[in-house]
Amino acid sequence: MMKNDIPFPTAQYIDPGIPEYANNPLIAALPPINDPISAASLFTKKPHFSREEIYLPSHIRIHAISRLVNSFFVPFSNHILLEQKISALIRQAYLGRNPKEASFKKHLNNCFEKMVRKDLNAYIYDNVSSTALSMSLVGISGSGKSTTLNIILDSYNKTIFHPNFNLIQVPWLKVDCPHDGTLTELCFSIFMALDKRLNTSYFQKFSRGRLGIGKLLTEVANLCLIHAVGLLVIDEFQHMNMAKSGGEKKMVNFLVTLINTIGVSVILVGTPKALPIFASEFRQARRAAGHGNIVWDRIKKDESWDDFLDEIWKYQWLQNAQELTEELRGKLYDLSQGIADITIKLFCLAQARIILLSSDWKKEYITFNLLQDIYDEEFAVVKPMINALKIGDNRSLNEYNDIEIPDIESSLINTFDLMKQNTIAKRSNIVVDESDKPEIAKKAVKSLVDIGVSEDIAESLVKDAISSDPNISLLQIIQASTKSVASLSEDAKKEESSCVRKPKSWNQLSRKDIRKLYSEKTGGMYEVLLSNKLIFPVERFMA
Structure with missing residues (x-):
């Protein structure tokens, strides 16, 4: 099933610090164990920001604002805790699966026989002791569960090739539980995730015909073993349909088998709606409570909230940005209830709105009323969840746990519709050969990036230059764009000289x-x- 046209990184063994880890190739090939400071640096993300950019035209500044959504992250203690727990889960899973020891082959033989009999509960040989653990992560939508998980998992190699054992190790695998998910669909998701990682065709093979759920489950377990999967993360677990899956016991039995028999650590991630599942037999299963449950809460209104706002408030592309007052701090918390995703998007949309609608640079600052207007117009869909958080209504939170937080890109685009209508001069209808325009634009953007202009700003400047003159040459595009950048620098210097003086x-x-x-x-x-x-x-x- 394996195709040989994709190379896999070869294992580089290090000393993890303790003998039982160092003697196991599957653990020694993993990155060093992070201390809290290293873990914090893993999460910290800050977008590019230049004061000169606040003098860019309004429509270009909007592009710069969107950097905050994808390039801003402030770590808290719960992020560090989760990183350390996942680090332990992956390594503990491999303790009982050492390819240097005979027990590893016994694992393979046990699983092969179970697969032949299409029964995960079949008794073959004495079970090899499992060291795998499990954990559940519960939090409301927008609390950052998936984002944090992705950052942690991406710090590990997706695949590692061990030449001495002819083994391709998959340290972790993450799948999203399909909407109205069944066990069959979950198995298919795992097959597709392995295919993407290993360039195999398991989904094509096992989705043909009508294979029974027993066969599918044993195939998943077998693949997790032969590909040395250390950790399986099942996200959006609240979508699992227990009735369609054959009942809660069948699901629990499958997960417990992965943990206790195959030796794969499991993390179930979901919203509060999944709590009844987590509190069921899975929680009572052997090793299932090994690392317990983590309830991922919003940011508390304490020093953590102040630190978060102080950091994000620095990133304003407004020409008259004001200091962060206690009234604004309170308003932002009232509207977001400490959910970082909502806060960031509210902050971005407020900047975009005032930049596009303000006719005077002196009015470019965030106000109490502006935040309220943005919230009322763009975040109506999350209001029930926010209100439930305000009053501590857990029952309502379970009802609203699947609410999607508005997409920032579409909201920014919609903001343009609110711009004041200005008369636009008509251009003459000139028929121009546009076949080489994309290539010219790419070259111009690359040239600007090479001299230090950020890529998103470079793209906007090039677009403006081409729009102003359809027949413009590459050299003229670069000249016009660099002139704009130079004028921004002069404006910044004038502003600096007049406003910031010793x-x-x-x-x-x-x-x-x-x-x-x-x-x-x-x-x-x-x-x-x-x-x-x-x-x-x-x-x-x-x-």
Whole structure:
């Protein structure tokens, strides 16, 4: 079934630090075990941000704002905890499956016989001791479960080839439970995930005909063993339809077999709706409570929330960004209830809205009312969940757990519809050969990126240049774009020189600048402001 046209990384063995790990090739080939600081750096993501970009045209700044959605992540203690638990789950699974020992072949023989008999419960030989564990991860939509899992899993190789054992190891496998999922569909998802990872054709082979669920389950178990799968993550587990799957016991029996017989660690991920499943027989199964349940909660309104907002507030493409006040902190928490995904998207959409609608740069800042308007218009679908969180209504949370948080890209596009209608001058109808335009654009973007312009900004500048002149050449595109970038730098320098000045140079500012008045004052500042008619004479008012 294996095709040989895709290379797999060859195992590089390291000393994990303890003898039982070092003696097992499947563990020694994994990356070093992270300490908390290394784990935190694994999660930390910050988007590119340049102050000069705030002077870009409005429609280009919108593209820069969307960086926050995919390139911003602040780690908290629960992220570090999950990374350490997954690290243990993968390595513990391999302790009982050492290819250097005879027990590894016994594992293979046991599974082969079970597959022949199409019965995972069939007794063949004395079962080899399993060291695998399981865990469940429960959290509301948008709490960051899947994102965090993906970051952790991506820190491990997807495949590792061991030449001495002629073995291709799959350290982890993650599948999404299909909507209205059945055990059959779950098996197909696992086959497809293995095919994508190993360039095999298991799905094509086992989806033909009408194979019984018993046959499919034994095939999945067999493949997990022969490909040395260490961890199986089943996401969106609340979609599993127990009635269609033949009942809860059948599902639990399959998962427990993977853990106790095959030696694969299992993580079930879902929303609160999946809690009854997690609290069932699976929780009572041997080793199933090995690493327990993690309830993934929203960000608490404490120092963690303040740190999160302080970090994200730095990324504003507004020309008159204001400081973060306690009122705004409270409003953001009230509207998001500490769900990071909602907060980030609300923050992005608020920036986009004010940039596109403001006619004066001085009005480009986030306000209390702006946040409320964005929430009412773009996040209506999550309001029931937010309200349930506010009042602590767990029963309602179970009803709204499948709500999808609005997609940021489509919301940003919709924001353009709210722009004030401006008269657009008609261009002459010129028929131009556009066959070479994509190639010219690519070359221009590459040239701009090479000189330090971020790719998303470069694409927008090139698009503007081509739109302004359909017959423009590659050199002219680059010249026009670099001129725009240069003018931004000059604007930034002027802004810097006028707004950010050291106290010793305040006497060089204009006469109307309060800093100059302060630097030259000989008496009290009140008298200086009064004599320059910058404040109202309080004495006259009191009289």
